[in-house]
Amino acid sequence: MADAILVVFDFDKTIIDCDSDNWVVDELGLTDLFQRLLPTMPWNTLMDKMMAELHSSGRSVEEIADCLRRAPVIPRAAEAIKTAYALGCELRVVSDANVFFIETILKHHGLLECFTEINTNPSYVDEERRLRIFPHHDFITCSHGCGLCPPNMCKGKVIDRIQASGFTKGKKQFIYLGDGQGDYCPSLRLSEGDYMMPRKNYPCWNLICSNPQLLKPKVHEWSNGEELEKILLQLIRRSITANGISANQFLAVDCQYRSVPVSDRGLPWLLDIPH
Ligand SMILES: Cc1ncc(C[n+]2csc(CCOP(=O)(O)O)c2C)c(N)n1
Numbered sequence: 032m033a034d035a036i037l038v039v040f041d042f043d044k045t046i047i048d049c050d051s052d053n054w055v056v057d058e059l060g061l062t063d064l065f066q067r068l069l070p071t072m073p074w075n076t077l078m079d080k081m082m083a084e085l086h087s088s089g090r091s092v093e094e095i096a097d098c099l100r101r102a103p104v105i106p107r108a109a110e111a112i113k114t115a116y117a118l119g120c121e122l123r124v125v126s127d128a129n130v131f132f133i134e135t136i137l138k139h140h141g142l143l144e145c146f147t148e149i150n151t152n153p154s155y156v157d158e159e160r161r162l163r164i165f166p167h168h169d170f171i172t173c174s175h176g177c178g179l180c181p182p183n184m185c186k187g188k189v190i191d192r193i194q195a196s197g198f199t200k201g202k203k204q205f206i207y208l209g210d211g212q213g214d215y216c217p218s219l220r221l222s223e224g225d226y227m228m229p230r231k232n233y234p235c236w237n238l239i240c241s242n243p244q245l246l247k248p249k250v251h252e253w254s255n256g257e258e259l260e261k262i263l264l265q266l267i268r269r270s271i272t273a274n275g276i277s278a279n280q281f282l283a284v285d286c287q288y289r290s291v292p293v294s295d296r297g298l299p300w301l302l303d304i305p306h
Pocket residue numbers: 041042043044050052074075125126127128181182183211213
């Protein structure tokens with residue numbers, strides 16, 4: 032059923048309601064140093080330096096992890112992810128944050144096992160217990176050649192790889208959720224049967240609106256977590272029911288993850304599919 036659907040989530044401002052890099056920098060008191068050094072070096076190099084700064088002033092990796100666990104998750108986003116997973120969708124993250132930040136937050140909210148792959152900037156804790164952060168794409172050796180994306184990561188190339196891999200042999204349908212400028216390039220790679228879900232009034236949405244004819248997928252904007260959940264589950268339901276699964280079967284799975292029993296919600300909104 033829904034195993035033919037691949038839901039790709041951006042992370043910052045799509046799953047959590049802030050930029051994780053800025054959250055850590057601000058919460059751990061490095062804002063001024065970060066702003067001073069930003070014009071002098073690439074973003075990932077600067078984040079790596081910020082982690083070195085924390086390490087040399089005796090702040091532990093555990094303290095960084097604790098800070099990440101306090102980052103605000105978009106309301107209902109966690110529930111939407113768990114429901115999409117329970118329905119059998121394949122879920123991935125494509126993000127310009129880094130693997131340590133993303134895994135720490137997803138694990139804390141019980142979401143990590145919902146995702147089959149996290150495509151992002153690599154990071155690891157070294158032998159001195161210092162957190163190291165590196166670019167996803169090594170732009171010193173060679174450019175990824177995409178003029179739309181930052182030098183360290185072209186999310187469109189990640190989508191290309193997924194589309195070219197064995198995963199799409201049976202033709203997966205993409206649902207892509209994102210907010211940022213970096214999510215525009217992947218939206219241009221999606222096909223007619225796919226869905227793009229940009230966060231309304233954020234850079235990706237602005238870029239899409241500036242020339243909507245350039246996009247092949249259907250576009251469904253969202254403004255908050257409730258809309259994200261509602262629209263995502265409607266799109267999944269639409270695909271599943273198109274493949275012969277009944278609405279009741281769908282609701283039986285969905286309701287395991289919702290605090291409101293379906294019987295108390297009147298006619299479930301999931302049955303109101305916009306056309
Ligand atoms: C030139 C330049 N300026 C800024 C950045 C960094 N950056 C841009 S958006 C973002 C949040 C991404 O997380 P997500 O993709 O999960 O929304 C980050 C960390 C960069 N790489 N290059």
